[in-house]
Amino acid sequence: MSVPEKVNYLIIGAGIHGLSTAWHLAKLLKSKGKGDGSQILVIEKNAIASGASGVACGVVRNNYYQPAMRELMAHSVEIWDSDPETFHYHPVGYMQISPKIMDEDISSIYEQQKSIGYDSVFIHGEKESFDYMKNIFNDWQAQGITSVLHEKKGGYANNTSSIYALANKAENEGVRILTGTKVLGFKFGNGSDAVTAVETDKGEIKCDQVIVGVGPWLRDIWNMLELPKKISIKDDKGKMHDNFPMWKYWFLTEGVLTVDPNMQITNDGKMPPVIHIDTDAPLYSDEDKSLITDKLWGIYYKPDFHFNGIQGGSSPYKVDTPADNVNVDPYGPDSSEYVVGSDFAHMWSSALAFCQKRFEGKSHLYKKGSTGGLGCFTPDNFPIFDKFRENVHIIADSNHGYKMIGVGKLVASEILGENSKLLEPFRFSRFKEGKLHPISNSPFPWS
Numbered sequence: 328m329s330v331p332e333k334v335n336y337l338i339i340g341a342g343i344h345g346l347s348t349a350w351h352l353a354k355l356l357k358s359k360g361k362g363d364g365s366q367i368l369v370i371e372k373n374a375i376a377s378g379a380s381g382v383a384c385g386v387v388r389n390n391y392y393q394p395a396m397r398e399l400m401a402h403s404v405e406i407w408d409s410d411p412e413t414f415h416y417h418p419v420g421y422m423q424i425s426p427k428i429m430d431e432d433i434s435s436i437y438e439q440q441k442s443i444g445y446d447s448v449f450i451h452g453e454k455e456s457f458d459y460m461k462n463i464f465n466d467w468q469a470q471g472i473t474s475v476l477h478e479k480k481g482g483y484a485n486n487t488s489s490i491y492a493l494a495n496k497a498e499n500e501g502v503r504i505l506t507g508t509k510v511l512g513f514k515f516g517n518g519s520d521a522v523t524a525v526e527t528d529k530g531e532i533k534c535d536q537v538i539v540g541v542g543p544w545l546r547d548i549w550n551m552l553e554l555p556k557k558i559s560i561k562d563d564k565g566k567m568h569d570n571f572p573m574w575k576y577w578f579l580t581e582g583v584l585t586v587d588p589n590m591q592i593t594n595d596g597k598m599p600p601v602i603h604i605d606t607d608a609p610l611y612s613d614e615d616k617s618l619i620t621d622k623l624w625g626i627y628y629k630p631d632f633h634f635n636g637i638q639g640g641s642s643p644y645k646v647d648t649p650a651d652n653v654n655v656d657p658y659g660p661d662s663s664e665y666v667v668g669s670d671f672a673h674m675w676s677s678a679l680a681f682c683q684k685r686f687e688g689k690s691h692l693y694k695k696g697s698t699g700g701l702g703c704f705t706p707d708n709f710p711i712f713d714k715f716r717e718n719v720h721i722i723a724d725s726n727h728g729y730k731m732i733g734v735g736k737l738v739a740s741e742i743l744g745e746n747s748k749l750l751e752p753f754r755f756s757r758f759k760e761g762k763l764h765p766i767s768n769s770p771f772p773w774s
């Protein structure tokens with residue numbers, strides 16, 4: 328496809344957000360009698376699903392301590408549920424299994440899930456939690472657990488397959504997707520803040536609106552848009568903190584145990600919910616019984632035919648290098664710098680064995696090779712969905728986003744002039760106004 332001279336809507340990035348926005352915007356233009364998908368161009372520097380969406384674990388959950396996140400996730404789950412087959416989505420449910428220090432947080436999540444009609448069960452108490460888990464997996468043996476939140480909705484989807492499905496849906500609406508084309512810069516209006524054209528390695532494209540969904544590469548587009556590298560943040564006591572770095576990177580640790588996914592079926596022969604466990608019980612090596620950690624730790628896992636084994640991860644780690652100096656490319660498994668090592672394999676396999684007897688003595692089946700990927704995080708680790716420079720909508724999900732298939736629908740409505748209540752708590756102004764999201768006791772930066 329040749330590079331067009333001008334388009335109305337130019338979307339950068341063919342991941343979950345760029346493609347979901349393209350698909351929904353095309354449908355909305357048509358239904359409102361304002362046009363159709365032929366007015367939309369998606370530009371992708373590499374290939375469809377070649378970013379974070381293509382390496383994501385694919386977990387879809389509602390378990391968030393922040394009310395605004397939960398409401399947004401409930402909206403996205405509706406979209407996953409609307410066409411599970413095409414999206415390669417498995418609505419098996421999700422379990423948050425927690426130690427005492429997290430009980431209060433999780434119980435409040437349950438109460439608020441009830442109030443928004445999100446189907447879940449909450450089990451409280453050590454014995455009650457153990458019995459509940461035993462009833463699902465007869466080999467359950469994790470200690471130090473005092474609550475279980477069982478979300479009956481959610482589950483996981485197959486990462487690349489669902490992104491190709493979105494691309495198909497967008498193309499069926501007339502959207503054009505131009506791969507192998509990289510955005511290098513922007514042209515701004517004379518006397519106005521707006522972007523008038525996007526410069527790519529294949530030439531310039533004039534446009535009326537720009538939508539940015541570039542995941543871990545947001546730092547680069549942000550700099551090209553000349554947005555601030557440092558910001559001021561008001562904390563919950565009203566104190567202002569200046570010169571706070573706008574972006575930071577975390578590395579997401581994930582891997583696969585190469586066993587038959589069927590080995591994780593439940594006592595009643597079904598595919599199980601996604602398991603996420605956090606605990607402060609000491610974790611010992613399944614190989615040599617040495618102590619791995621006696622601090623709060625967490626893992627998640629699910630049987631996954633797409634990955635051909637038990638797939639999951641543990642807490643990410645913060646990359647200390649300032650954001651501008653982090654080598655995001657080559658990304659994911661192609662990176663030589665940011666991939667998981669043997670420490671992760673040892674910890675995660677041992678943690679599986681801590682949870683369920685069926686995984687004891689299986690750590691040698693951990694799949695060798697490069698896994699994991701970088702995520703670009705905001706100062707408070709929650710997304711920014713906002714409009715910048717008059718006509719640029721930025722979807723910066725702070726690495727929460729594979730599950731957020733519905734954000735593109737809400738952004739599409741905003742582009743056509745309808746502000747979304749669900750996106751309102753995620754505006755950029757929240758930092759200087761001190762309207763930050765509450766922080767939980769979870770060891771993960773995204774709970």
Ligand SMILES: Cc1cc2nc3c(=O)[nH]c(=O)nc-3n(C[C@H](O)[C@H](O)[C@H](O)COP(=O)(O)OP(=O)(O)OC[C@H]3O[C@@H](n4cnc5c(N)ncnc54)[C@H](O)[C@@H]3O)c2cc1C
Pocket residue numbers: 339340341342343344345370371372373374375376377378379380381382383384385386387508509510511540541542543544579580581699700701702722724725726727728729730731
């Ligand atoms: C290992 C890992 C596991 C994860 N697991 C989960 C999970 O289980 N559940 C969940 O909800 N989230 C998960 N996430 C987070 C989730 O993957 C991301 O938040 C989400 O996929 C980001 O989507 P996106 O569309 O913004 O970006 P991406 O999927 O990264 O897509 C951005 C695209 O933009 C393109 N691009 C970048 N720069 C340019 C440019 N200059 N010009 C043209 N194109 C450009 C890239 O090539 C890329 O294809 C995980 C992330 C990682 C790294």
